[in-house]
Amino acid sequence: MAKPAIQETLSELSTTQRTARLLVNASPSIDAVGRYALRYGLVVVLVWIGGMKFTAYEAEGISGLVSNSPLMSWAYSLFSVQGFSTLLGVTEIVVALLVAARPLSARIALAGSSAAAGMFLTTLSFLLTTPGVWELSAGGFPALSVVPGQFLLKDFVLLGASLRLFADDWQSVATAHLRPK
Numbered sequence: 001m002a003k004p005a006i007q008e009t010l011s012e013l014s015t016t017q018r019t020a021r022l023l024v025n026a027s028p029s030i031d032a033v034g035r036y037a038l039r040y041g042l043v044v045v046l047v048w049i050g051g052m053k054f055t056a057y058e059a060e061g062i063s064g065l066v067s068n069s070p071l072m073s074w075a076y077s078l079f080s081v082q083g084f085s086t087l088l089g090v091t092e093i094v095v096a097l098l099v100a101a102r103p104l105s106a107r108i109a110l111a112g113s114s115a116a117a118g119m120f121l122t123t124l125s126f127l128l129t130t131p132g133v134w135e136l137s138a139g140g141f142p143a144l145s146v147v148p149g150q151f152l153l154k155d156f157v158l159l160g161a162s163l164r165l166f167a168d169d170w171q172s173v174a175t176a177h178l179r180p181k
Helices: 002-012 015-052 056-067 073-077 081-100 106-129 146-178
Strands: none
Touching: 015 081, 015 146, 056 073, 056 081, 073 081, 081 106, 106 146
């Protein structure tokens, strides 16, 4: 008897209401896919960018950013341009592996997402320290040059991804400490 009542109720719903109900029911699955895509998309970006740091092309490409940064310019007094770029590449790949380790350990992933957020905050500081970021022919701030301005802009999204993953990892670690042993 319950089945006809459910069918009657469904038939009374408008198409919009049925669509809304379907979307509400699908929301947890979409959220799970989104979190997975966010985590492993960040991992791919970090591995790819980190791998590029081993090339002379990338080492030279970042040298202007690094040399003009009060946070990082000191590195060139200790390392060559290629040596520092290689160090950054190793760091980015290690951070990617830490972020990717979430199925194994939320604590390890927490260290990775925290380090990723720190890296992207550092990179975003280049917006303030690198000459040529603001396109003077278009009036300067907020007109960004293509390179390096628009090149750096993506790091706002990468920072957001890192912080979102940090929150997930932090919640998982904190929740694990609340469970009775």
